[in-house]
Amino acid sequence: MTIDLLDSTSVVDTSQVRSRKTIAAPATDVLGRIANLETRLARTAAEIDAAQAVRYRVFVEEMKAQVTPEAERRKRDVDGWDAICDHLLVLDTSIEGDAEEQIVGTYRLLRQEVAARAGGFYSASEFAIDDLLARHPDKRFMELGRSCVLPEYRTKRTVELLWQGNWAYALKHGIDAMFGCGSLPGVVPEEHALALSFLHHNLLARDQWAVAARPELYRTMDLMPPEAINPKKALAALPPLIKGYMRLGAMVGDGAVVDHAFRTTDVLIVLPISNISGRYLNYYGADAGRFSSSVS
Template sequence: MPNGTTPRFHARFNDTQADIRAAQALRHRCFRGGEGLDADPYDDMCRHMLVEEVSTGKLVACFRLMPFQDGTSIGDSYSAQFYELSALRDYASPMIEMGRFCIDPDAQDGADILRVAWGAMTHYVDQENIGLMFGCSSFQGTDEARYLDTFALLRDRHIAPKRWLPRVKAPKVFRFAQRLRRTPDAKRAMLGLPPLLRTYLMMGGWVSDHAVVDHDLNTLHVFTGVEIASVPPARARLLRAVATPA
């Protein structure tokens, strides 16, 4: 963020259908390439967060949020298309599914954009007393061989607690927790972590023991959860220091 009192970016919730279409257009550029709209029925059930450049109003990042009063209706989530989530039906606190997070690949200052996005998300989580934040964290491409060290690191350090562990549902998955026997190279493992997943893990997040092969979006993804009460205190203080209402 530049010096001075005026931030370069700000976050807000969508006000109009035009806001949603702008988010869908950015998502299409990021996930599918070229012009078009990345749209699905879940868009109508979500609130959409837009991060814009203050001086120009240009959309530089977006994501969508689907709230749940507790785990009883988690089967209605986007993630439930790909993961068997019955273990989370007993989750008793409010939950939020975060999805379709993307940053304009041409945008400058990606770290500042990410910080503003997480600041807005932190404010929302605190305001709504969210207990669990979850979603699908994506790796570019569908070739798991590119990420073997990263998946080995996830296997060793970040698998979900057994009481919440998602089971296999999708027809094509990579069962990295079962199949990998390698010791991860730490440097290669960290280089392979997508930025969003890295942020989740820094907050104490956990992942499924398998990755879903998603040919529609040309990604591999893992179910990811962050229990808010388990976020390390130092990390929580940093997030709340930049938390702003959207």
């Protein structure tokens, strides 16, 4: 789920990332493995820097996101949340060299208690999530962001490992619900009338899970009447990431937000753990053990 860069009001100085200790974690921190690919959290500041380089390649070089001159000089996608988030990685262990050269995909994970200490979630800059959080004081939320995979690794296997990592992490930390921005390409929501209308009419979060785009940023997703929507064509028009969360049991917030920096149209994905389809719980394992049996 893509989220955009911060400006100079970033909640955390990015130099904190580089001040982290660089002692490698033990091999048992691997969360899953399929053949030559494995998933785990970043162990060092150097690995976080490498993940930021992957993000730059995808978001800036491929998707043409707008970044600061400093980010362009360093060829890194960096913002203030990087210092407080955990960074989930997918690595190709068949590549010779160190872990930094093996990173082919990444996800950024931010737990509610960490966000609360650091000034809040990024998604609050686009969506009015405070009321959602307040309605669930007994639940622990986690924000997913900056999801990207290098083009040659955009396969079912890589996606499965990313979800494996998210699921194992959520279980470890007792997470009750995940959320984050899902992106469609371009800054004209009307170009995605079919996909956005399908989401609005079929997956809108309601009642205790209702959440909407911030009023000043709100763009309607209700662009076509239900009877005019061809579900098969609508599904084909959705990005794979959003479709993947739909299959798991996710909902979407009311209203889209245009992210001019990333040149995307964002919707808020909301996924209560209790909504996750039994089919997927069985596939990945209630204990996230599906792809961890070969992990030493």
